[in-house]
Amino acid sequence: MADLTKFVGKWEVTGSENMDEMLKVFDMEEEKRKMYSNMRFTMEYTVNGDDWAYTVHMPQGAKTFNFRLGEEFDSYTLDGRPIKSKINAEGGKFVEYHTDAADPSLNAVMVREVDGDSLTVTATVKTVSSITRHKRV
Numbered sequence: 657m658a659d660l661t662k663f664v665g666k667w668e669v670t671g672s673e674n675m676d677e678m679l680k681v682f683d684m685e686e687e688k689r690k691m692y693s694n695m696r697f698t699m700e701y702t703v704n705g706d707d708w709a710y711t712v713h714m715p716q717g718a719k720t721f722n723f724r725l726g727e728e729f730d731s732y733t734l735d736g737r738p739i740k741s742k743i744n745a746e747g748g749k750f751v752e753y754h755t756d757a758a759d760p761s762l763n764a765v766m767v768r769e770v771d772g773d774s775l776t777v778t779a780t781v782k783t784v785s786s787i788t789r790h791k792r793v
Contacts, residue, residue: 660725660745662770663701667790678779678786682762684735692734698793708743 750768773792
């Protein structure tokens with residue numbers, strides 16, 4: 657298995673592409689789309705044996721998700737909808753599968769890939785994809 661410790665640490669958003677179009681898929685109102693499209697936040701990965709934690713630090717507070725690779729866990733979307741998530745290690749990347757039981761058409765796949773001190777996240781819902789870029793801090 658590839659060395660996944662490269663994900664461990666804090667990552668700060670440096671920019672995004674196509675985020676507004678992605679958020680439109682969720683029928684998010686324009687004001688919230690602008691807020692999320694322009695939001696700068698940090699995320700942090702920690703690992704202890706097989707137990708991973710992913711913390712998102714946003715202006716409205718921090719939220720931590722605890723997970724084990726390949727096992728489903730409860731999480732939620734940016735707009736607060738509950739979803740089931742599973743993160744797999746695939747070729748040195750984290751590939752996340754998010755399932756929305758209330759509306760399966762909104763199921764999402766996110767691929768997180770580290771290259772040195774850069775982290776790129778490609779999210780896809782329906783036929784729309786967005787890219788978010790992060791730097792290690």
